[in-house]
Amino acid sequence: MTSLMLDPFTDWTPHAKQIEVMECDARNVVMNCGRRGGKTNVGARKFFDNILADIEAGKGLPYKPPRNLKVMKKPKPRLEYWCVSPTYSMSEIQQEELAAVIPEEMIENWDASKNRIWLKGYILIQFKSADRPKTLVGKGLSGVWLDEASKMKADTWSGYLSYALADKGGWSVWTTTPEGMNWFYHEIVLNGQHTPAGGHLEEYRNDPEWRNFYWTSKDNPLPELQRNIQRMIETMPKRYVDREIFARFDVFFGQVYEEFDRSVHVVPQSLCRQKFENGDFVLVEAGKDWGFTNPGVTLVGAMTANGELWIVDAIYKRQMEILIPGDPNCWVAQDKELMKKWKIRLFWCDEEDPSNIKTYQTNGLPAKAAKKHLKPSIRAVASLFTVKSDNGRPNIFISDHLKDVIQELTNYRYPEGASGEKAEIPLKENDHSMDALRYLVWNSKTFHQLLIARFKVIPWKVADDAA
Numbered sequence: 001m002t003s004l005m006l007d008p009f010t011d012w013t014p015h016a017k018q019i020e021v022m023e024c025d026a027r028n029v030v031m032n033c034g035r036r037g038g039k040t041n042v043g044a045r046k047f048f049d050n051i052l053a054d055i056e057a058g059k060g061l062p063y064k065p066p067r068n069l070k071v072m073k074k075p076k077p078r079l080e081y082w083c084v085s086p087t088y089s090m091s092e093i094q095q096e097e098l099a100a101v102i103p104e105e106m107i108e109n110w111d112a113s114k115n116r117i118w119l120k121g122y123i124l125i126q127f128k129s130a131d132r133p134k135t136l137v138g139k140g141l142s143g144v145w146l147d148e149a150s151k152m153k154a155d156t157w158s159g160y161l162s163y164a165l166a167d168k169g170g171w172s173v174w175t176t177t178p179e180g181m182n183w184f185y186h187e188i189v190l191n192g193q194h195t196p197a198g199g200h201l202e203e204y205r206n207d208p209e210w211r212n213f214y215w216t217s218k219d220n221p222l223p224e225l226q227r228n229i230q231r232m233i234e235t236m237p238k239r240y241v242d243r244e245i246f247a248r249f250d251v252f253f254g255q256v257y258e259e260f261d262r263s264v265h266v267v268p269q270s271l272c273r274q275k276f277e278n279g280d281f282v283l284v285e286a287g288k289d290w291g292f293t294n295p296g297v298t299l300v301g302a303m304t305a306n307g308e309l310w311i312v313d314a315i316y317k318r319q320m321e322i323l324i325p326g327d328p329n330c331w332v333a334q335d336k337e338l339m340k341k342w343k344i345r346l347f348w349c350d351e352e353d354p355s356n357i358k359t360y361q362t363n364g365l366p367a368k369a370a371k372k373h374l375k376p377s378i379r380a381v382a383s384l385f386t387v388k389s390d391n392g393r394p395n396i397f398i399s400d401h402l403k404d405v406i407q408e409l410t411n412y413r414y415p416e417g418a419s420g421e422k423a424e425i426p427l428k429e430n431d432h433s434m435d436a437l438r439y440l441v442w443n444s445k446t447f448h449q450l451l452i453a454r455f456k457v458i459p460w461k462v463a464d465d466a467a
Contacts, residue, residue: 017215018042022049026211030174030188032197034217034247036225040147043175044097047083047145050171054079054142055121065122077124081143084128084136084161086151091115091127094147098125136160145173154183178249180423185249198250217245234389235459237382256378256412256426256434259385265394269401272302272312276342280304282450284312284342286335287370287440288349289432290356292319298335299405299436300342303447307454309384309440310397313342316404316433322356323363332363339365348439370439375424376460377442381434383459384441395451395459405433 014022021029021042029046033039054060060078083098085091098117108118115127128136130152141164146152165172174188178197185199192212194204217229233241237259239251275281281302289297300313315334324330328337338344344366349357351369360367384396398405411430414423426434441447451458 012045014038014042015220017213017219021046021213024211024213027169027209028172028174028191029211029213030192031213032176032178032189032195032247032249033213033215034219034245035177036220036229037215037217037247038220039175039177040093040097043145043147043173044094044101047081047143047173048098048101050143050173051079051081051119051123051125055123059142060123063122075122077118078122079142080124080126080139081145082126082128082136082139082141082161082164083145083147084130084152084156085147086129087131088115088127088129090148091129094145095127130156133160136164139164140167141165141170142168143171143173145175147175148177149174149188150176150179150182150184152184154187158183158187178243178247180243180251181249182423189249198248214247216247235383235386235455237379237386240379240382254413255410256414257382257385257409259382259387259394260409261385262406264387265385265396265398266400266406267310267397269399272310272397272399275304275310276302276312281310283446284344285346285348285440285444285446286338286344287436287438288335288347288367289436289439290322290350290353291432292321294318295404295432296320296331297433297436298331298338298347299433299440300338300344301437301440301444301447302342303444303450305450305453307447307451308393308395308397309447310399311402311405311437312399313338314402314405314433314436316402323359332360332365335360335365336363346444348443350435350439368443370443372438373442374438377438378424378426380458380460381438381441386459395454402433405437408433 015038018038018041021031022045031039031043063078066075083091083094085094102117102119106119108120110117117125119125130136133153133156136156137160144161144165146161164170176184178185181198189212190199190203191205191207191210193206194201195212195214197214218226229245232245239258242248242251282305284300284302286301287299291297295316295318298315299311302310302312304310315338321330323332327333335347347360347365347367348370349360349367351371354369357367357369385394387394398409408430412434413427413430415427448458
């Protein structure tokens with residue numbers, strides 16, 4: 001921690017883990033933390049404190065300044081630093097944090113249109129996006145700050161930024177919540193020391209130039225934050241809590257809906273029908289996955305006023321045409337019967353075949369294209385299987401006569417041995433009724449309103465509130 005000019009703790013009350021980061025002198029500082037743990041907050045301070053240390057050490061001298069900094073498009077700075085985010089929109093967070101740290105009297109020019117800050121003394125800070133790593137080339141840098149690094153592509157570091165730092169012996173600051181055992185884990189985290197975030201002790205390389213810091217969302221003592229975190233722990237599936245709150249790498253293996261329990265979530269068909277006849281369901285909608293060689297599925301979801309989704313019926317068939325006029329053995333005819341039976345108000349359909357949706361609409365079936373959003377919609381469905389602490393019940397039930405649906409719930413799996421992004425993409429097997437279920441849960445506006453009435457928030461949005 002530098003002593004030059006500014007005390008980084010002025011007007012800032014850090015928690016214990018943040019203090020450890022600020023006192024670290026390692027060349028590469030890696031923070032793997034839970035959401036809202038304060039990693040970006042301390043990342044900005046560590047980044048700026050390192051810049052001050054470079055100034056105090058006289059780096060970049062001797063230096064011949066440009067004649068007119070304000071009119072030059074690309075003047076050569078004395079020292080140059082980059083703040084890198086997965087996208088430009090995410091870099092706004094870095095800019096906001098730095099705006100609270102850098103004293104106004106040190107700023108020569110802050111050009112938001114060009115995503116850069118000139119500090120007095122010809123020191124340049126640029127904000128960069130990692131969405132196209134090839135653009136991160138051609139610079140000799142004194143330091144970089146990579147925020148949400150786990151979301152970036154592997155060659156962001158290995159192909160470009162590591163080389164940009166090499167000729168000047170530059171330093172790096174890393175702040176992120178994990179995204180599985182991807183390149184960030186293997187190429188960055190394993191350079192340093194073992195932490196409780198996952199992985200085997202013998203894997204870690206213990207390079208003295210790298211220092212790992214690990215903390216969870218629970219380590220940030222802000223009372224309001226801790227109330228939100230506790231709500232997420234009680235509401236969200238365990239694997240999401242383990243990753244986003246406890247910042248663990250080793251999650252997302254095996255069964256996708258590991259919370260599914262036949263003894264809890266499977267109910268008698270007769271009970272479903274009885275609840276329908278008693279008027280316990282306030283609305284019925286359906287999820288629709290097209291198929292021919294693979295099974296096509298219509299999944300019927302009946303919703304209660306207290307935000308429970310009951311999967312009461314389904315059609316699961318191969319090699320059935322969308323429409324054969326006058327023939328009951330086609331999807332239009334069979335879904336019309338299903339609509340009549342359960343009073344279905346709307347079919348949420350796979351958006352990839354708009355002609356099928358149009359056929360439904362022109363034949364009297366209320367159909368809409370469903371947005372897919374694979375990973376967040378899986379999280380949405382998973383949150384319904386979680387047994388809630390306040391009433392001891394989940395928010396989804398499946399009729400026991402839906403054997404194909406129950407079989408898919410049991411066999412829908414993540415790939416073995418995959419890492420990073422691929423580890424969270426389920427195998428394209430046993431997924432037909434699972435897709436239909438996602439379309440319904442993710443897109444039904446009415447169901448979302450019922451969940452808000454029950455929880456005051458959509459359960460899978462609790463994680464966003466804690467972000």
